[in-house]
Amino acid sequence: MNIVDSIKTSVLTPIHPAGFPFIALFFILTVIIGWFWAPLYFVGITLTLWCVYFFRNPERITPVLSGSNVNNLITSPADGRVIEITELTPNEEIGLPEGKWKRICIFMNVFDVHVNRSPMLGQITYKKYIPGSFFNASLDKASDENERLILNMDTKNGNKIAFVQIAGLIARRIICDVDIGNSLKAGEIFGLIRFGSRVDVYIPSEVSVMVLKGQKMIAGETILGDFSKNAKPVKGTFHEK
Numbered sequence: 001m002n003i004v005d006s007i008k009t010s011v012l013t014p015i016h017p018a019g020f021p022f023i024a025l026f027f028i029l030t031v032i033i034g035w036f037w038a039p040l041y042f043v044g045i046t047l048t049l050w051c052v053y054f055f056r057n058p059e060r061i062t063p064v065l066s067g068s069n070v071n072n073l074i075t076s077p078a079d080g081r082v083i084e085i086t087e088l089t090p091n092e093e094i095g096l097p098e099g100k101w102k103r104i105c106i107f108m109n110v111f112d113v114h115v116n117r118s119p120m121l122g123q124i125t126y127k128k129y130i131p132g133s134f135f136n137a138s139l140d141k142a143s144d145e146n147e148r149l150i151l152n153m154d155t156k157n158g159n160k161i162a163f164v165q166i167a168g169l170i171a172r173r174i175i176c177d178v179d180i181g182n183s184l185k186a187g188e189i190f191g192l193i194r195f196g197s198r199v200d201v202y203i204p205s206e207v208s209v210m211v212l213k214g215q216k217m218i219a220g221e222t223i224l225g226d227f228s229k230n231a232k233p234v235k236g237t238f239h240e241k
Contacts, residue, residue, distance in 0.1 A: 016115050018175055018192055019055025026051045054194075057115045060220035062187030065228065071156040072227035074119045074207070075186060076217040077163050078199040080108035084140065085213055090202055091144065094162050095126040095152045100205040104224055105143070106217050107198050108168075116191045117220040118153075118184035119163060119201060126152035126162075127180050142166055143200055149174045149191075153184070157227055162202040165193055187220035 015023070030044025062075055084105040090096050108114055132147040147167040154160060165174045176191040184190055193199075203209075207225045211217070217224075 013056045013058050015052065016055045016057040016189075016192055018194075019051065022055065023048060023051050054110065054114065055192075056113060057189070058113060060117065060187055060218070062117075062185075062220045063223060064186070071121050071186075073186070073223050074161065074201070074203055074225040074227070075117070076106060076211075076219050076222040076224050077116050077119050077190075077201060078106045078108055078217060079113040079115075079219045080106045080198075080217050082211055082213050082215050082217060083107045083198075085209060085211070087205055090162070093128060093130060094150055094164070094202060095128065096160060096162055096202060101202045102205055102207065102209060102225075103143075104201045104203070104209065104211065105198060106201070108193070113219060114192050114194065114197070115189055115219065116165060116193065116199060118186060118188045118190050119224065120153060120155045120157075120161060121184070121186045122153040122155035122161075123183045124151055124178050124180055125154050125160075126150070127176075127178075129174075132167075142168070142198060147174065149176050151176070151178070151190075159204060159227060161204075164200040164202075165191060166198040166200060167193060168197040 026044065026048040030041060030048055033044055034041035063073060064070055065072055082104060084103070086103045087100055088103055089099065090101050128150045130148050130150070133145045143164070143166065149165045150162060152160060152162045165176060167174055173194045174191070175193065178184060178190045201224060203225050207227055209225050210223045
C-alpha cells in the first residue's frame with residue numbers, strides 16, 4: 001500500500017483525540033493561506049491530510065492464548081521496526097529488580113501509527129518522567145539521554161515488565177494517559193508520542209523472544225514474547241550487553 005492509499009484509508013480510520021487540535025489548526029491555516037493565493041490550498045490540504053494520517057488510530061485485535069497460558073503473551077506497544085534486542089542490566093531509573101533483562105527497542109518513523117498500547121494485562125506500579133535530549137531515536141544512546149517516560153507493570157500472570165516512551169529527533173511531546181495504580185488490558189491504549197520516536201520494552205531474561213531485529217511491528221497485535229514454558233524462542237535475536 002503506497003502513501004496515497006494509506007491516507008485515503010486513514011480518512012475512514014478513527015483519529016486519536018490528541019490529533020484534533022492539530023487537524024483543526026492545519027485546516028484553518030489552509031483556508032487563510034489559500035485566501036491570499038489559491039495554489040497554497042493544495043499545500044495546506046496536503047499537510048492537513050498528513051496530519052489526519054499521522055494521528056490515525058486503527059482498531060487492533062490483540063491475540064490471547066487459552067487455558068492457563070491466557071495472560072502469557074507480550075504484544076508490541078508500538079507500530080514500527082525492531083532496531084535492537086539486547087540482554088542487559090537496566091539502569092536504576094527503569095525501576096526493575098536487579099539482574100539481567102531483555103530489552104526490545106521499537107523505532108517509529110513519522111509514517112507509523114504513533115498510538116501506544118499496553119503489552120500485557122496488569123497494573124501500573126511505577127511511573128517516572130525524565131527530561132532529556134532529542135537525539136535521533138534510532139540511536140542506542142536515545143534510551144539513556146533522550147526525554148522519556150517509564151512505566152512498570154505487575155502483570156496478571158505474576159511477573160514484572162517495563163515499557164519506555166522515548167522522544168526522538170522531531171518528537172517533542174510524550175503523552176501518557178495512565179498513572180500508578182491504573183490497570184490496563186492487553187492492547188489497551190495508554191498514550192502517544194509526536195512525531196517520530198521509540199518505545200523500549202523490558203522483559204524477564206527467561207522469557208522467549210518471538211521477534212527478530214528488523215521485523216515490522218503492529219501495536220497490540222505482534223507478539224514480542226511468551227511467558228509460556230513450552231514457547232520456542234526465535235534464535236539469534238539478541239546480544240548481551
